[in-house]
Amino acid sequence: xxxxxxxxxxxxxxxxxxxxxxxxxxxxxxxxxxxxxxxxxxxxxxxxxxxxxxxxxxxxxxxxxxxxxxxxxxxxxxxxxxxxxxxxxxxxxxxxxxxxxxxxxx
Ligand code: SF4
Ligand code: F3S
Numbered sequence: 001x002x003x004x005x006x007x008x009x010x011x012x013x014x015x016x017x018x019x020x021x022x023x024x025x026x027x028x029x030x031x032x033x034x035x036x037x038x039x040x041x042x043x044x045x046x047x048x049x050x051x052x053x054x055x056x057x058x059x060x061x062x063x064x065x066x067x068x069x070x071x072x073x074x075x076x077x078x079x080x081x082x083x084x085x086x087x088x089x090x091x092x093x094x095x096x097x098x099x100x101x102x103x104x105x106x
Pocket of ligand 2: 004007008009011012013014015016017031032048049050051052053054
């Protein structure tokens with residue numbers, strides 16, 4: 001499966017949801033997650049993310065590995081998103097900032 005990591009938080013560009021051929025992406029207030037049960041490992045979403053936040057589960061950077069479980073957990077709670085929508089208002093400001101985990105809203 002593929003995993004959305006920290007740099008999506010407070011950006012939520014949603015380009016990923018538009019290109020996914022299945023219904024993987026689930027939307028929360030300031031983050032998207034991938035449902036590991038639905039993902040078919042096509043990798044189409046990876047180059048679409050302006051925040052470079054999506055990785056194959058075996059290539060998630062060491063400091064981001066907790067996001068594998070976070071994606072699986074929140075995909076069960078959040079609704080599916082199928083189309084691109086406007087990014088969060090300050091997405092460009094937040095893109096690349098570190099330590100965004102405390103800002104993740106559930
Ligand atoms: Fe969807 Fe493919 Fe990305 Fe999995 S890898 S979330 S199937 S676009
Ligand atoms: Fe997030 Fe990138 Fe998708 S910022 S919403 S994973 S396009």
